Amino acid sequence: MKKSHRAxxxxxxxxRLNLVPKLNLVPLIDCFVLLIFFLLINYSTDVEILQTDKTVKLPLSISETLPEESLVVVVNANDIILAGQRVGSIQEMMATTNGKFEPLENELKYLASKAPPLSEAEKKEGRAITILGDQAIPYEQLKKIMATCVAADYRNIALAVMHKEASNTPAGG
Structure with a gap:
């Protein structure tokens, strides 16, 4: 039987309606490749992110100097934490009449013994350490922690602060 042109x-x-459509993956792969290139190009390794807990409120500063990667001491209202481990409490530290806090010094010396040997420049400056101290801790406590770090040959001390924009108004007025 002969079919008409319309039939x-x-x-x-x-x-054509009964065909199963095929998924074209080429445009999808192109999008993912572009996304990967974008992320790789815009990824910045100049900024070190210091992990703080909610018990520490860092002081504000207009300093532009970026922190170096180093050992971190966290000092809050109650505890002293070195590299994520609690070393002692503020009450224990302030109860000692010594100018240093022995448990912190012992832990710093232990970590220094496990670290690779220092270069000549590092020997002059000492090992690097960053102190994340709450803005409300008294200077006396901070001074004792810094003296302990120096006694353990961690003389390159950095204090962590939150960056704020500098205002254009002169100081005092």
């Missing part, structure tokens, strides 16, 4: 067209149309 042939209808049959072709129904045949």
């Amino acid at each position: 042939k067209r209808m049959e072709q149309h129904r045949g």
Whole structure:
């Protein structure tokens, strides 16, 4: 039986509707490649992110100097934490009449013994350490912690602060 032109067209149309569509992955792969390149180009390794806990409120500063990667001492209202481990409490530290805090010094010396040997420049400056101290801790406590770090040959001391924008108004007025 001979089919009319219209019947042939209808049959072709129904045949096209019954085809299972194929997913074209090429545009999707192109998008992911562009996204990866974008992330790689814009990834910055100049900034070290210091992990702080909610018990420490860092003081504000307009300093532009970026911190170096180093050992971190966290000092909050109650505890002294070195590299994520509690070393002692503020009450224990202030109860000692010595100018240093022995448990912190012992832990610093232990960590220094596990670290690789110092270069000549590092021997002159001492090992690097960053102190994340709450803005409300008294200077006397901070001084004792810094003296302990120096006694353990961690003389390159940095104090962590939160960056704020400098204002254009002169100081005192």
